Amino acid sequence: MDEKRAQWGSKLGFILAAAGSAVGLGNIWKFPGKAFEGGGGAFLLMYLLIVPLIGMPAMLSELAVGRASQANVVDSFRRLGHKGYTWVGWMGWAVAFLITCYYSHVGGWVLRYVVSYAVEPGKVYGDPLGYFYGMLGYAPASGVTFLPWAALVFAFLFMAVCAFVIIRGVQGGIEKFNKIGMPALFLILVVLLIRAATLPGSGEGLKYMFSIDAGKVTPQTFLIALSQAFYSLSLGMSIMVTYGSYLPKEENIAKNTFLVCTMDTLVAVIAGFIVIPAVFATLGPDGVGKGGGFAFVSLAGVFEHTPGGAFFGFLFYLLLLFAALTSTVSLIEGIVAFLTERMRWKRTPTTVVTCAAMFLIGCLYTCSQAAFPLKGVWFDFANGVTFPPLCDAMEFLTDRIMIPLCALGTCVFVGWSWKPESAVAEAERCGVKFRLVKAYGFLIKFAAPAAIVVILAVSLFTGTTLS
Ligand code: PFF
Numbered sequence: 001m002d003e004k005r006a007q008w009g010s011k012l013g014f015i016l017a018a019a020g021s022a023v024g025l026g027n028i029w030k031f032p033g034k035a036f037e038g039g040g041g042a043f044l045l046m047y048l049l050i051v052p053l054i055g056m057p058a059m060l061s062e063l064a065v066g067r068a069s070q071a072n073v074v075d076s077f078r079r080l081g082h083k084g085y086t087w088v089g090w091m092g093w094a095v096a097f098l099i100t101c102y103y104s105h106v107g108g109w110v111l112r113y114v115v116s117y118a119v120e121p122g123k124v125y126g127d128p129l130g131y132f133y134g135m136l137g138y139a140p141a142s143g144v145t146f147l148p149w150a151a152l153v154f155a156f157l158f159m160a161v162c163a164f165v166i167i168r169g170v171q172g173g174i175e176k177f178n179k180i181g182m183p184a185l186f187l188i189l190v191v192l193l194i195r196a197a198t199l200p201g202s203g204e205g206l207k208y209m210f211s212i213d214a215g216k217v218t219p220q221t222f223l224i225a226l227s228q229a230f231y232s233l234s235l236g237m238s239i240m241v242t243y244g245s246y247l248p249k250e251e252n253i254a255k256n257t258f259l260v261c262t263m264d265t266l267v268a269v270i271a272g273f274i275v276i277p278a279v280f281a282t283l284g285p286d287g288v289g290k291g292g293g294f295a296f297v298s299l300a301g302v303f304e305h306t307p308g309g310a311f312f313g314f315l316f317y318l319l320l321l322f323a324a325l326t327s328t329v330s331l332i333e334g335i336v337a338f339l340t341e342r343m344r345w346k347r348t349p350t351t352v353v354t355c356a357a358m359f360l361i362g363c364l365y366t367c368s369q370a371a372f373p374l375k376g377v378w379f380d381f382a383n384g385v386t387f388p389p390l391c392d393a394m395e396f397l398t399d400r401i402m403i404p405l406c407a408l409g410t411c412v413f414v415g416w417s418w419k420p421e422s423a424v425a426e427a428e429r430c431g432v433k434f435r436l437v438k439a440y441g442f443l444i445k446f447a448a449p450a451a452i453v454v455i456l457a458v459s460l461f462t463g464t465t466l467s
């Protein structure tokens with residue numbers, strides 16, 4: 001069966017696909033907002049320490065598990081002789097499924113905004129909040145709600161593109177798509193960085209990003225940075241295990257880990273240096289902290305006040321679109337790989353059926369944003385049982401519980417059962433010595449699990465959202 005497994009066609013193909021998975025809405029949409037909340041420099045500094053100390057060992061472990069087992073995420077732990085960890089694989093698979101349901105819908109909103117900036121930027125500027133909520137089926141001025149057809153239609157289109165790429169397979173679809181998407185993304189990023197840096201008044205934002213506010217150097221900021229790092233690096237889901245399983249033996253996974261983490265962090269930091277100075281220059285600091293809708297609502301103010309703004313707005317959402325597409329594709333690949341291998345289902349119908357199911361579940365997510373009062377159930381020790389909007393409950397479940405649990409399971413598996421030496425041996429199969437054996441062993445056995453346990457405990461006991 002092994003020789004039938006798909007493999008990456010080239011080194012670059014894998015690196016771009018893994019970076020494509022990691023670089024997503026998390027980097028460009030979430031990171032700047034978190035960096036602002038965390039006091040700019042203070043957050044940045046912590047983030048830059050967390051990536052090498054916790055993110056890199058965790059990613060190396062996931063890639064090693066995938067490549068050593070040559071299996072999809074559910075079967076990988078069993079293949080390595082540890083049946084007791086199969087639940088980690090199931091959890092990874094399930095969280096990838098749930099996340100895709102809503103990640104693809106947010107991708108659809110982004111696609112909607114690409115079109116909006118191309119054809120009707122004036123409408124977006126005229127009433128940014130009304131435009132955003134209008135897409136989601138709610139008119140803030142009159143309080144009327146209606147079917148959010150615009151969001152749903154674009155989410156459908158977004159999902160259809162992803163399904164198409166997945167059906168084409170690992171080399172023909174995912175790899176080819178990322179080879180175009182990732183360089184395009186870097187190019188757009190550079191153009192926008194130059195634009196932001198040359199806006200009059202952007203210096204204030206730059207200063208904010210470089211200054212360290214001692215009051216923000218807190219455990220809370222640390223935890224926000226930590227969970228952002230996991231999300232941004234695509235850890236704690238089936239992705240890096242699945243992508244690792246398509247890697248040939250002669251590939252250096254340690255070097256790849258370093259490259260992918262570096263690229264992901266670079267994009268996040270650059271996005272921070274685009275968004276924060278641009279928002280400071282046009283709207284002032286108050287423009288940043290507008291929660292989830294910030295990338296859609298506040299940024300309209302930025303583009304309205306920027307010469308050539310509609311064009312740069314279009315470019316910005318195109319950038320977000322590429323990032324969201326490559327990440328969604330990686331999530332779906334993890335889901336489909338399991339179904340085709342374990343259930344022996346065919347790739348095309350499996351992709352169509354799972355994507356259709358995820359799109360439909362995602363419709364509940366979009367509809368519960370503003371249009372309809374659909375509720376979910378939640379529990380934490382601080383607030384007891386609550387009934388948040390369904391969309392929030394879905395995110396709580398994945399971000400607060402499932403991702404940390406799956407990441408913890410993987411670290412404990414590699415640190416204590418499979419043993420760091422096995423992961424190191426896997427890393428050294430390419431013939432290059434891995435020099436950080438001791439540090440890696442310590443980080444994966446103690447530091448990473450301890451940090452994840454703290455994230456889990458804080459969200460369960462205090463009810464705080466950290467991701
Ligand atoms: N890393 C992606 C981001 O930063 O947006 C999100 C993501 C994609 C997480 C794929 C996990 C994953 F498997």
